[in-house]
Structures are given as structure tokens and as C-alpha cells.
Amino acid sequence: xxxxxxxxxxxxxxxxxxxxxxxxxxxxxxxxxxxxxxxxxxxxxxxxxxxxxxxxxxxxxxxxxxxxxxxxxxxxxxxxxxxxxxxxxxxxxxxxxxxxxxxxxxxxxxxxxxxxxxxxxxxxxxxxxxxxxxxxxxxxxxxxxxxxxxxxxxxxxxxxxxxxxxxxxxxxxxxxxxxxxxxxxxxxxxxxxxxxxxxxxxxxxxxxxxxxxxxxxxxxxxxxxxxxxxxxxxxxxxxxxxxxxxxxxxxxxxxxxxxxxxxxxxxxxxxxxxxxxxxxxxxxxxxxxxx
Numbered sequence: 455x456x457x458x459x460x461x462x463x464x465x466x467x468x469x470x471x472x473x474x475x476x477x478x479x480x481x482x483x484x485x486x487x488x489x490x491x492x493x494x495x496x497x498x499x500x501x502x503x504x505x506x507x508x509x510x511x512x513x514x515x516x517x518x519x520x521x522x523x524x525x526x527x528x529x530x531x532x533x534x535x536x537x538x539x540x541x542x543x544x545x546x547x548x549x550x551x552x553x554x555x556x557x558x559x560x561x562x563x564x565x566x567x568x569x570x571x572x573x574x575x576x577x578x579x580x581x582x583x584x585x586x587x588x589x590x591x592x593x594x595x596x597x598x599x600x601x602x603x604x605x606x607x608x609x610x611x612x613x614x615x616x617x618x619x620x621x622x623x624x625x626x627x628x629x630x631x632x633x634x635x636x637x638x639x640x641x642x643x644x645x646x647x648x649x650x651x652x653x654x655x656x657x658x659x660x661x662x663x664x665x666x667x668x669x670x671x672x673x674x675x676x677x678x679x680x681x682x683x684x685x686x687x688x689x690x691x692x693x694x695x696x697x698x699x700x701x702x703x704x705x706x707x708x709x710x711x712x713x714x715x716x717x718x719x720x721x722x723x724x725x726x727x728x729x730x731x732x733x734x735x736x737x738x739x740x741x742x743x744x745x
Contacts, residue, residue, distance in 0.1 A: 476622045480540045485554060491544030496531030496728050499563035503535050503547060504556045506715035508613070508669035508679070509573040513557045514727075515710030516580055516587070516665050521730065522706040525584045527563065532713045532727040574606045577662040587662045598656035601663035604644075609670055611637045621680045635686060638674075642691045645671055649693035653700075664701060669711075672698035709733055 469483050495501055500517070504510040520528035535541045535556050542554040551558040551571035559576050561568040561583075570579045578599075581588035589595045616634035619627060645667075648655070655663040673679040675688040675695050682688075689695070701707055712724040712733070724732060 476624075477538075480537065480543075485548075485552065486543075487545040487548040488540065488543040489545065491541075491546055493544070493546035493550065493560075494531075494533055495560075495562075496533075498529045498531050498728075499561060500528065500530035501560040501562065502530050502532045502714075503550060503558045503560075504532060504714045505535050505537055506711065506713065507537075507556065508673060509555075509609070510557045510714055511669040511711055512573045512666050513559065513576050513580075514713035515669070515707050516577055516662065518706035518710040518713075519665065519704070520580065520584050520586060523584075523586055525586065528580070528584060529730075530727070534714050534716060534725050536716070572606075574602055574666060577602065577666055581662050587660070587665065589656065589659065589661065594656060594659075598661045598663045601655040602666050605663070605667045605670065608641050611641065612670055612674070616682075617680050620682060620685070639686060642671065642675070642686070642688070642694060645697075646691040646693045649697045654697070660701070664697075668698060668701045668707070672701060676702065 471482075472479070493501075493503060502513060502517070504513060506514070514532060517528050517530050517532075535547065535558075537556060541547065542551075542556060547558065548554055550560055550569045553571065555571070557571075557573055557576060559570045559579070561570065561579075570576050578588065589598055611634060616631070616638045619630040619634060623630070645655075652658075654660050655667060670679070671694060674682070674686070675691055675698050677683040677688075712722055713727045714725065715723045716725050717723070726732075
């Protein structure tokens with residue numbers, strides 16, 4: 455691998471398979487399916503195909519919050535998609551999300567199945583479907599959606615930028631880490647200043663803006679993401695920590711964070727979720743992959 459200080463981009467870029475560290479075996483410059491594999495379908499109208507990354511947690515938290523409000527139609531099957539094994543390139547998954555990223559949702563409740571992909575789009579879809587967590591008054595709705603799209607736009611800096619170069623890149627590049635660390639701290643400051651004057655992102659009410667942002671920035675300030683808390687001095691962002699702690703105490707958030715989780719302590723995992731009772735009957739087959 456070339457030293458970062460001496461690297462000169464070639465006139466025409468070419469793909470080097472296997473080049474790129476931890477995710478080299480699944481990253482490629484083309485889209486589409488690599489193998490035939492239909493997706494499983496459970497008995498509920500909502501079928502979620504996901505993994506407990508921050509983007510995946512957004513949707514499982516949303517579904518658990520809807521169920522906590524009494525929306526029985528939000529019952530769902532959550533199927534594990536192990537992206538490190540390339541499962542997102544199976545033909546069935548690509549039909550649901552041509553971009554081959556989790557999470558992806560199929561809604562079978564209407565006359566025709568409806569696919570929804572991109573985590574922000576799924577949150578809006580569910581909020582509108584069930585009339586919850588998205589304000590209807592114009593000004594409040596605009597504020598909520600503004601923060602939702604702020605998160606969607608900022609996540610690549612935190613995840614694909616800082617997270618990649620700090621935690622996953624095979625070579626530590628000072629410029630790249632400094633560039634993205636600076637931007638992540640600026641984003642934390644944006645949140646901290648706003649939350650100093652507001653309980654939640656869109657005001658006094660908990661919304662999809664909070665549900666989208668908490669798995670990223672809430673996890674970051676609580677030391678659950680990249681183990682970068684000391685490096686980024688996250689203790690400075692006291693209002694973000696206050697907000698993150700309040701959301702973390704919600705039972706639906708605690709359940710949602712477990713769904714499709716296949717790493718970490720077994721007490722925090724529920725690889726697949728098909729019934730509410732799965733949280734209470736987490737037998738070994740629900741915690742570990744089949745042999």
C-alpha cells in the first residue's frame with residue numbers, strides 16, 4: 455500500500471479487489487445481485503431485513519415505539535442480514551433495495567406489496583402510515599424533517615468518514631482522521647447548542663428526528679460507537695448526553711436496539727424478531743446462527 459504522503463492518483467482509477475481493509479470482500483464498484491437468494495417472509499404485513507447498525511436500529515426502535523403506542527398493525531418480522539457475508543447482494547434483497555444497504559422494508563398490508571428503502575424514508579413512511587412521531591402542524595413538521603435530513607446528511611461524515619478512517623481503515627491517515635474528527639465535533643456542537651434550548655430535536659415532543667439521530671450521536675456520546683469518546687472528548691457535549699440518556703431509558707428504544715443484533719453480550723442480542731414474546735423467550739436459536 456502506498457504511503458499517504460507520496461500517493462499520486464492515477465489518470466484513470468481502477469478497482470483493486472481485496473484492497474480496503476475490513477470490508478474489502480464486500481465492497482465493489484458495481485451494483486446488482488451476486489447470487490440468487492429469495493428473502494424469507496413471515497406472517498406479519500411488515501417485513502424488515504436489517505442488521506443492528508445505527509441505521510438499522512432507527513427502524514427497529516420506530517417499530518417498537520409504534521407498538522408501545524398500541525398500533526397493532528406495526529407488528530413485524532425482523533430478519534437478520536449479515537452484511538459482512540455479502541447477504542445484501544442476494545437477488546431477493548436487491549429487489550427490495552437496489553442500493554444493497556440495510557435496512558429495507560416490505561409492507562404487505564396493501565393490495566400490492568410496497569418496498570421502502572433508506573432509513574429516513576422508512577421512518578417517514580411508518581410515521582405517516584400510523585400517524586405518529588411526525589408532527590402535522592406545518593412549522594413543527596418542517597422542524598422535524600429538517601433535523602431528520604440533517605442526520606441523513608451528517609451520517610456519512612460520522613460513519614463512512616470518521617468511523618472508517620478511525621476504526622476500520624487498514625492504514626491510519628492523519629489528514630483523513632483530523633478532517634473527519636473536526637467535522638464530527640462540529641456536528642456535536644450543532645446538536646449541543648440546539649439541545650440546550652430544546653428537550654428534543656423538534657421541540658418538546660419526541661419524533662422521528664430523535665429516533666434517527668440517537669443511534670448515531672447518542673451512541674457516540676455514550677461510548678457505544680467506535681470507542682472514540684476519549685478521542686473526541688464527548689463529555690464536553692453535556693446537552694447531547696442529557697438527551698441521549700433520556701431516550702435510552704425508553705423501553706421501546708431498549709428493545710429496538712436488541713433486534714437484529716448479532717454481536718456483543720448475549721443479553722443485548724436478538725438476532726431475529728417475529729413476535730413480541732421473542733424478547734422474553736430468547737432461546738439459543740434466536741441468539742446464535744444456525745449450524
